[in-house]
Amino acid sequence: MTIIDMHSHFFPMSDAAYADAAERDGLPWLKRTGAGEGMIMVGSREFRPVREALWNPAARIEDLDRNHIDMQVICATPVMFGYSRPAKDAAETAKRFNDQAVKMAGHDPRRLKALAQVPLQDVDLACAEASRAMATGHLGVQIGNHLGNAYLDDERLLTFLAHCAEIGAAVLVHPWDMMARERMPKYMLPWLVAMPAETQLSILSLILSGAFERLPKSLRLCFAHGGGSFAFLLGRVENAWAQRDIVRVDCPNPPSSYLDRFYVDSAVFSPDSLQLVVDVLGEDRVMLGSDHPFPLGEEAIGQLVGTHDRLSGAAKAKILGGNAARWLALEEVAAA
Numbered sequence: 354m355t356i357i358d359m360h361s362h363f364f365p366m367s368d369a370a371y372a373d374a375a376e377r378d379g380l381p382w383l384k385r386t387g388a389g390e391g392m393i394m395v396g397s398r399e400f401r402p403v404r405e406a407l408w409n410p411a412a413r414i415e416d417l418d419r420n421h422i423d424m425q426v427i428c429a430t431p432v433m434f435g436y437s438r439p440a441k442d443a444a445e446t447a448k449r450f451n452d453q454a455v456k457m458a459g460h461d462p463r464r465l466k467a468l469a470q471v472p473l474q475d476v477d478l479a480c481a482e483a484s485r486a487m488a489t490g491h492l493g494v495q496i497g498n499h500l501g502n503a504y505l506d507d508e509r510l511l512t513f514l515a516h517c518a519e520i521g522a523a524v525l526v527h528p529w530d531m532m533a534r535e536r537m538p539k540y541m542l543p544w545l546v547a548m549p550a551e552t553q554l555s556i557l558s559l560i561l562s563g564a565f566e567r568l569p570k571s572l573r574l575c576f577a578h579g580g581g582s583f584a585f586l587l588g589r590v591e592n593a594w595a596q597r598d599i600v601r602v603d604c605p606n607p608p609s610s611y612l613d614r615f616y617v618d619s620a621v622f623s624p625d626s627l628q629l630v631v632d633v634l635g636e637d638r639v640m641l642g643s644d645h646p647f648p649l650g651e652e653a654i655g656q657l658v659g660t661h662d663r664l665s666g667a668a669k670a671k672i673l674g675g676n677a678a679r680w681l682a683l684e685e686v687a688a689a
Contacts, residue, residue: 358426360642420656483516497528506558622651
């Protein structure tokens, strides 16, 4: 069995020219602060301390070996998205970072794979960069869950998702730019409260708007962090759809009928939570995702799934690798 971690992040170390420009222009960049340590910067502001596996593929492979992980998918740290920037500038930065992701994965192409970022604020540029990235070795794209006040049911974003289906790109939807930060100034509450809510909002925007009725069934879509609060609250949504016509006005079928249209990862950190996600979505729709190498990720990658005492061996095999191989279309890649 090949064990695949399909959700991890990277951030390339910035060269001097890029670092100077990014610091001046308020953009994200990475500086080294000590042996094996770094700091993600946004302009001149410190954003997050990080460790070497984020930018050094050799250190990352050591982590994978320690955790007996055969393959890992890397994608942008969400602060890199740049959706508020002028689209052409964001497209240039996306190309730069995507090329660096391919280079990082090239350290060991059997073990490391990449998802691209795109300038989502311009659908034409986003589609063009997704196509270019797929041609250079990416297996799909990672996108943020919203674009300002536009969620995934926005026509522009639906056009982009349809393009991803057409070119065979897997899509990871990652929450970012969390809601109501002004009400959550302490204790990392935006990550603990708003982030799961953002993910549920993303899923419901596709279900209740009827967008899944219009998107190709070939679209391979995954939502991070176990789908956020979606699994726990699906019963509430289902009841609302049955009882209130204002909920189902654009959604012709019960919300639970769309569970086969997307995957979620296993980054939920609790055996009971993982069991709930598997019970609700099914063992064919959950994939190992660690959020490595961040502190809020799973430090012992795969342990939650591997040691779970209520999942069958067959279910564990699907979650630890089989489902991700299907989501990433690895068989098709190997045959190409």
